[in-house]
Structures are given as structure tokens and as C-alpha cells.
Amino acid sequence: MIEHRHLLLSPTPGTTRELLSLHYGPTDTGRKVMIQASLHADEVPGLLVAHHLRRRLAELEAQGALQSEVVLVPFANPVGLSQWVLASHEGRFDLASGENFNRLYADLAPRAAELLEPRVRSGAPVGVVEARAALRQACAELKVTTELQSLRRTLLGLAIDADVVLDLHCDNEAVLHLYTLPALWPEVEPLARLMGSRAVLVADVSGDEPFDEACSAVWQRLGAALTERAGKPVEFPAACVGVTVELRGERDVTHEFAKADADALLQYLAWRGVITGPPPQLPELACEPTPLAGSIPVLAPHGGVLVHAQPLGSTVRRGDLLAEIVDPLGGGVTRLESPTDGVLYARESRRFVPAGTRVYKVAGREPVRSGKLLSD
Ligand SMILES: [Zn+2]
Numbered sequence: 140m141i142e143h144r145h146l147l148l149s150p151t152p153g154t155t156r157e158l159l160s161l162h163y164g165p166t167d168t169g170r171k172v173m174i175q176a177s178l179h180a181d182e183v184p185g186l187l188v189a190h191h192l193r194r195r196l197a198e199l200e201a202q203g204a205l206q207s208e209v210v211l212v213p214f215a216n217p218v219g220l221s222q223w224v225l226a227s228h229e230g231r232f233d234l235a236s237g238e239n240f241n242r243l244y245a246d247l248a249p250r251a252a253e254l255l256e257p258r259v260r261s262g263a264p265v266g267v268v269e270a271r272a273a274l275r276q277a278c279a280e281l282k283v284t285t286e287l288q289s290l291r292r293t294l295l296g297l298a299i300d301a302d303v304v305l306d307l308h309c310d311n312e313a314v315l316h317l318y319t320l321p322a323l324w325p326e327v328e329p330l331a332r333l334m335g336s337r338a339v340l341v342a343d344v345s346g347d348e349p350f351d352e353a354c355s356a357v358w359q360r361l362g363a364a365l366t367e368r369a370g371k372p373v374e375f376p377a378a379c380v381g382v383t384v385e386l387r388g389e390r391d392v393t394h395e396f397a398k399a400d401a402d403a404l405l406q407y408l409a410w411r412g413v414i415t416g417p418p419p420q421l422p423e424l425a426c427e428p429t430p431l432a433g434s435i436p437v438l439a440p441h442g443g444v445l446v447h448a449q450p451l452g453s454t455v456r457r458g459d460l461l462a463e464i465v466d467p468l469g470g471g472v473t474r475l476e477s478p479t480d481g482v483l484y485a486r487e488s489r490r491f492v493p494a495g496t497r498v499y500k501v502a503g504r505e506p507v508r509s510g511k512l513l514s515d
Contacts, residue, residue: 140197141166147217148289150235156217156286158293163196164205164413169268172413173301174404175212175294178241178308178350180219181230184386184396185307189213191394191401199405204415209408210297215306216240218290233287239515240287241308241383244295244353250277251357252364259369267378270361271300295353303411304354304381305404311488312388314452316340316502319382320355324428326380329410332421333403334384337452338484338502342431346511355381388451389488426482432506435478436514437499439464439492443473446490453483461499464492479503 145158174192176185192211199205214220219230219240232239251273258265278296283289298304310316316338319327324341331339345352358375365373386400406419439445443464449455455477464473477483481503487496497514 140200145293147293148283148286150286156221158215158217158290159213160297161193161196161211161213163200163209163211164207166208168207170207170413171210171301172207172303172305172408173210173212173298174305174307175215175298176307177219177230178215178294178306179231180214180216180222180240181228182307182309182386182389183392184309184389184400185384186214187392187394187397188307188386188400188404191397192404195401195405199414205413206415207302207413209413210301212294212297215294216290218286236285236287238287239347240290241306241349242347242513244291244348244350245278245281246348246353246357246360247274247277247295247299248357248360248364250280251361252368255361255365256368259365259371259373265365265373267375270358270375270378274299274357274361294350298350298354299357301354301379303408303413304351304379306351306381306383307386308383309386309389309391310485310500312390312451313385313485314338314482315387316385316484317382318342318345318349318351318385318431319380320352320377321428321430322359322377323355323380323382326377327382328424329421330382330384330403330407331426332424333406333410333419334400335403335422335425338426338434338482339428340431340434340502341428342512345431345513347513349383349513351381351383355379385485426502429481429502429504430506431512432508433479433481433503434484434512435481435501435503435507436497437461437475437478437501439475439494439496439498440473441466442491442493443467444490445487445492445498447486449483451483451486454481455483455501456480461501462486464498475499477501479505479507
């Protein structure tokens with residue numbers, strides 16, 4: 140294992156943070172897997188999964204069982220790690236800018252297309268290897284002026300040439316679910332089976348460039364940008380399987396979950412041929428993918444005490460009671476009903492909520508939303 144410590148841009152004299160990445164397996168195969176935990180720094184389940192993964196990866200490496208490089212970033216957000224405000228951990232938004240740590244990753248396709256254009260025009264072959272070199276260069280050239288931007292560039296630099304990028308997150312309270320591109324479903328389906336995923340939300344463009352999409356959607360964009368520049372058709376395969384893995388809810392932090400999740404992730408790598416050995420038995424699929432545009436957030440119309448009426452993971456029908464909001468002053472009770480048929484896959488963890496809170500998310504089959512599809 141090779142350990143790299145990446146210094147981030149220092150925001151003020153006397154303060155410097157670093158990002159740790161652990162590199163297992165051979166680095167000369169042209170294949171790479173990147174797994175990172177807790178980009179949203181207060182989402183803890185991934186940290187414990189990474190703890191189990193690093194032990195297992197060290198064993199597999201010692202056995203010579205790794206067929207490609209596996210990069211593990213056991214804590215992807217040293218900036219968010221330090222954000223304690225009035226005894227609460229704020230790990231989702233950067234306090235300096237208000238920006239979400241999992242948004243605004245650079246689209247490297249335009250610059251990479253510019254770099255590749257002369258090759259295409261000269262008739263030289265341009266495949267995934269050449270494209271990855273251009274993407275690495277485009278990432279290295281990104282100008283950064285803040286610590287957060289330097290964190291984003293560092294993470295993207297570790298992931299942009301990977302075949303598989305698994306970004307470990309969690310929701311407030313949730314069943315295990317995944318986000319990915321629709322076109323990647325055939326390659327993500329075994330992961331969904333192995334992890335027992337109860338919902339898979341797919342979108343070509345979720346909005347605001349989350350990390351997994353910056354790594355996966357860049358391939359289709361690069362083909363389009365290069366086609367336009369060079370005036371002849373250039374296409375790339377979907378060379379990166381990017382998935383955001385939502386490891387249930389923020390309090391679902393147990394060794395039982397974490398060991399099982401680490402095991403499932405490694406079995407997925409075995410299925411992909413990254414780890415030697417017989418391919419794993421794939422369990423039954425627990426859900427079909429549904430459009431992220433069909434995942435409907437249910438908002439609290441006023442503040443009050445939140446009383447849940449359905450267990451997580453329930454299959455609900457349009458009009459079913461999901462929760463009540465009790466107004467402690469007026470005495471009124473507002474019913475929150477499901478806006479669609481679907482799976483209730485995530486819900487608010489607080490029990491007193493202000494107006495406008497996203498109380499539930501129900502994964503429906505029909506796309507009904509457009510624009511920015513993710514939560515803030
Ligand atoms: Zn998250």
C-alpha cells in the first residue's frame with residue numbers, strides 16, 4: 140500500500156489541511172477503482188465501511204489478489220471534518236462559502252476536448268487511454284483560489300481516470316439506495332444486488348455537478364465536445380462507472396452494517412475482475428431503477444412536531460398517510476400524504492421541523508420533475 144498525503148491550499152497562514160489517499164494493488168495496469176467516504180463530512184457510515192475496507196484491501200494485496208489499483212480515500216473531506224458549530228457537526232455545506240461539498244465539480248470535457256483535437260484532426264487514434272491523459276491534464280490545470288476548490292480538484296484528480304468511482308454517503312434516515320446514470324445500470328445492477336439496494340435513482344443530469352457525475356458523465360460529454368471541435372464523429376465508451384452509494388441513515392453506524400457493506404463492495408470488485416477468485420453469487424434484485432425525476436420530495440407546509448406513520452422502505456400508494464405534522468400552539472394536525480405510488484426510501488431525522496423541510500422522499504416510476512433534481 141502506498142499512502143499519499145495531498146496538501147490542500149492553505150486558507151490562512153498557520154492552517155494547512157491534507158487529504159489522505161491509500162493506494163492498493165498494481166498501479167501499472169491502466170485500471171483503477173476509487174472509493175471515498177464521507178465527502179459530506181458528517182455522514183459517518185462510510186467512515187466505518189472504509190475502516191473495514193482498508194484491512195481487507197491490505198489482506199488482498201498481501202495475497203496478490205488485486206488485479207488493479209484500488210484507491211481508498213478514508214475521509215474525503217478534511218475541511219468539513221473541522222466544522223463544529225455550537226457543538227453540532229456541519230459537514231454538508233462549506234461554512235466559508237455556503238456551498239455543498241458534493242456539488243460544483245468541474246466539467247473537464249471542454250478542456251480535454253481542446254487538448255485532444257489535434258490528435259483527432261491528424262487521424263491519430265484517440266481512445267480511453269489518450270482521453271484519460273487529457274482529463275488528468277485538464278484537472279491539473281484547474282485554477283483554485285480557495286481551500287474548498289483545492290479539495291475538489293484533489294478528489295477529482297484521484298478519480299477522473301478511474302474505471303469505477305464509488306462515493307459513500309448516507310441520508311438522514313433511509314434504506315440503502317444508489318444514484319447513477321441511466322446508461323450505467325447494467326454495470327451497476329450487480330452492485331445493487333450485492334448491497335441489497337432498495338432504490339436506485341437514475342438521471343443523466345442531476346444538476347450542480349455532483350462528484351459521481353463529474354467522473355462518469357464526462358465521457359459522453361467529451362465525445363460530444365470533440366465531435367463538435369474536430370468536425371467528425373468521436374465516441375467514447377462509458378469508461379467510468381460512477382455511483383453515489385447512500386449507506387442508509389446517519390445513525391446506521393454499526394460494525395454489522397459496515398462489515399457487510401465492505402464485503403458487498405469487495406464482491407462487486409470481484410464481479411468486475413478487480414479481485415481474483417470465483418465471481419460472487421448475486422442475490423435477488425430488491426428494486427428496479429427509477430428516474431430521479433420521479434423521486435418526489437414531500438415538504439412540510441408548516442413547522443411542527445413530525446410524527447412518522449410509515450416505516451422506511453415501505454411500498455406506498457398515492458394518498459397513503461406518510462406522516463403528520465402537529466402544530467403545538469394551534470393544536471392542528473396536518474396529514475402528509477404520498478404524492479405518488481413508490482418506495483418510501485428516505486425521511487427526515489429530526490422530529491421538530493420548520494416549514495419547507497423535505498420530510499420524505501418517495502421513489503416513483505414516472506418522471507415528474509425537471510431542473511435541479513438533488514436536495515440542496
Ligand atoms: Zn451525502
